[in-house]
Amino acid sequence: MDAASVIQRAVDFALRQFPSMDDMVGLTGVDVSDGHYYKGLGFNPVGANPKAMNGLEERTAQQAQTLSDVASLIKLLGDPDPSTWEGEGAKAFVDRVKVLPPEYADAAAALRALGPLVTEARQAITAGKTRAKELDDQAWQARTRIMHEVAEAAKPKGLLDTVVSTVVPVASIIGIALDPGVARAVHHFVDLLEQGVKLHFSTKVQLDHIGQRISKLDDKVPEQKKSGVASIPGVGSLTDLLADGSDLLDAGMNPLAKWMIDRFPAEAHWIAQEMGDVSTILGMVGLFADGTIVGLPVGLVLGAGSVLLSGGQIAIDQRIYRTGAVDATGKPVLTQDEMAQEYGEFALGLVTMGTGKFAGKAFGPAGEVLNEFIGPTVDKGDEVRPGDPKTYRPKIILVDPTLDYAEDKGWTGGDEKVPELRVRRDPALCYPPDSGSGSTGPTTPPPNVVPLPPATGQPNIDGNPYTGPPGGYPQPLANTA
Amino acid sequence: MGGFQVSPDALAKVGERLTDASTKVTQVRKGLVGTGGDSSFGANQIDHPINNLIDRWQRALDDMSMDTSTIGKMVSAAGKAYAQTDSNVAGACDV
Numbered sequence: 198m199d200a201a202s203v204i205q206r207a208v209d210f211a212l213r214q215f216p217s218m219d220d221m222v223g224l225t226g227v228d229v230s231d232g233h234y235y236k237g238l239g240f241n242p243v244g245a246n247p248k249a250m251n252g253l254e255e256r257t258a259q260q261a262q263t264l265s266d267v268a269s270l271i272k273l274l275g276d277p278d279p280s281t282w283e284g285e286g287a288k289a290f291v292d293r294v295k296v297l298p299p300e301y302a303d304a305a306a307a308l309r310a311l312g313p314l315v316t317e318a319r320q321a322i323t324a325g326k327t328r329a330k331e332l333d334d335q336a337w338q339a340r341t342r343i344m345h346e347v348a349e350a351a352k353p354k355g356l357l358d359t360v361v362s363t364v365v366p367v368a369s370i371i372g373i374a375l376d377p378g379v380a381r382a383v384h385h386f387v388d389l390l391e392q393g394v395k396l397h398f399s400t401k402v403q404l405d406h407i408g409q410r411i412s413k414l415d416d417k418v419p420e421q422k423k424s425g426v427a428s429i430p431g432v433g434s435l436t437d438l439l440a441d442g443s444d445l446l447d448a449g450m451n452p453l454a455k456w457m458i459d460r461f462p463a464e465a466h467w468i469a470q471e472m473g474d475v476s477t478i479l480g481m482v483g484l485f486a487d488g489t490i491v492g493l494p495v496g497l498v499l500g501a502g503s504v505l506l507s508g509g510q511i512a513i514d515q516r517i518y519r520t521g522a523v524d525a526t527g528k529p530v531l532t533q534d535e536m537a538q539e540y541g542e543f544a545l546g547l548v549t550m551g552t553g554k555f556a557g558k559a560f561g562p563a564g565e566v567l568n569e570f571i572g573p574t575v576d577k578g579d580e581v582r583p584g585d586p587k588t589y590r591p592k593i594i595l596v597d598p599t600l601d602y603a604e605d606k607g608w609t610g611g612d613e614k615v616p617e618l619r620v621r622r623d624p625a626l627c628y629p630p631d632s633g634s635g636s637t638g639p640t641t642p643p644p645n646v647v648p649l650p651p652a653t654g655q656p657n658i659d660g661n662p663y664t665g666p667p668g669g670y671p672q673p674l675a676n677t678a
Numbered sequence: 679m680g681g682f683q684v685s686p687d688a689l690a691k692v693g694e695r696l697t698d699a700s701t702k703v704t705q706v707r708k709g710l711v712g713t714g715g716d717s718s719f720g721a722n723q724i725d726h727p728i729n730n731l732i733d734r735w736q737r738a739l740d741d742m743s744m745d746t747s748t749i750g751k752m753v754s755a756a757g758k759a760y761a762q763t764d765s766n767v768a769g770a771c772d773v
Contacts, residue, residue, distance in 0.1 A: 311731065419742075
């Protein structure tokens with residue numbers, strides 16, 4: 198296996214795992230909850246902060262108890278007692294009061310149930326962080342291993358200078374076949390990166406499940422006391438559904454879009470356009486219906502149809518847009534402006550659903566939805582502003598002290614617009630110093646690198662007896678080839 | 679025949695208790711402010727449902743507290759009216 202295939206694998210994996218911008222946001226190298234720097238992985242797989250909600254369980258439990266007490270008190274007051282309460286006025290009073298205790302009891306039950314779910318989420322996050330740090334330690338050792346493998350492989354072949362001066366950025370090493378030991382070491386490191394990314398998503402899925410259970414705790418909110426578009430009959434928790442527009446597409450439309458593009462690659466964009474046209478017509482008719490005597494029900498149905506079709510169009514075209522497809526004349530099949538237009542049509546459907554009786558309540562959530570929706574869709578070709586969570590796409594960066602002298606060579610970061618797997622040299626980690634580059638890094642291993650060479654006669658990573666310098670080798674890794 | 683057949687004092691006390699209950703509910707409702715919001719896990723999968731849940735129950739508790747308070751005030755007012763009537767009747771008899 199050569200370096201090109203290993204690196205390509207990593208890039209492909211990263212692109213596959215990070216289809217949308219919001220998946221990338223937060224994957225920085227520093228954990229804000231405890232200041233831990235993930236220097237091995239280069240990113241923090243579990244970005245959540247379990248300390249931020251300290252005391253929530255206790256607080257909601259106290260609030261639940263207060264509401265339970267109130268429920269009990271009012272129940273006592275409202276219980277018909279012939280010796281105390283008689284007459285029509287008393288009956289009216291009791292009728293009105295007796296609905297309150299169950300409502301307070303429901304509220305208390307919801308708050309009481311929230312605590313354990315928060316605890317569960319906290320435990321999932323904590324466990325994820327523990328695992329992340331284990332992976333980070335292993336990744337750090339793997340980085341060091343790569344360094345030594347490269348040094349070992351390059352020295353006898355006189356390749357080190359060539360590699361060092363060429364591998365800037367990583368893409369430039371494509372085509373250079375490295376020693377199998379190096380490839381395996383890199384392979385193992387990429388495996389650890391994969392595990393880190395998988396940990397990120399598995400934690401996310403766990404939290405998703407807990408979040409869904411939390412969402413159900415509002416099932417008993419008295420119907421007339423619910424607010425916003427969530428109370429539109431037949432639509433259910435629309436606010437929830439649309440609060441994260443990407444979820445809507447991921448859950449329902451993206452599989453459809455993928456199938457459509459796979460099945461009709463040439464016609465997919467045309468089909469999407471047709472869906473968009475019909476969506477617009479439905480949306481406009483729905484708006485008209487909203488203003489007529491037939492009013493909300495028709496507008497709601499047409500608006501929902503418009504949203505679905507428009508969502509389908511966006512799902513298909515977004516995939517096409519992300520590929521950067523061009524037509525026969527070299528022009529992009531889809532531009533950013535056209536994608537924005539499609540989101541506008543999506544908005545029309547939302548507005549249609551939200552007009553009429555529910556206009557005031559629907560417009561606010563719809564606006565928020567659109568902000569959420571449009572924000573994460575910045576993609577290849579768009580301006581990306583580092584530090585802006587809406588547009589910044591963090592990169593997985595391999596910090597390898599031996600391989601990359603990009604900064605020395607004046608490399609300033611290159612194309613910031615797409616996720617890349619890059620190798621960046623960190624002088625502080627430069628061990629051992631490289632004669633080819635003139636680097637003056639430390640001559641002893643960094644303190645957190647445990648130099649545990651294989652014992653004499655023990656197999657090296659490639660299965661052959663280890664012949665490297667004593668004491669200069671980290672713990673042998675499992676043969677991952 | 680309408681109205682209550684209960685002592686005006688008892689009626690007034692019930693009203694006070696309901697008003698107290700409403701005050702407690704309002705305190706709980708205020709305590710929920712900030713339960714989600716900025717103090718969050720930094721994980722949308724959890725933060726959003728919690729914020730949504732808290733928001734829903736806050737609004738519901740607002741309404742429930744208002745109901746409780748309104749009933750309490752009505753009952754208190756009824757108690758006071760009955761007490762005043764008693765007083766007036768007693769005064770009339772004294773004359």
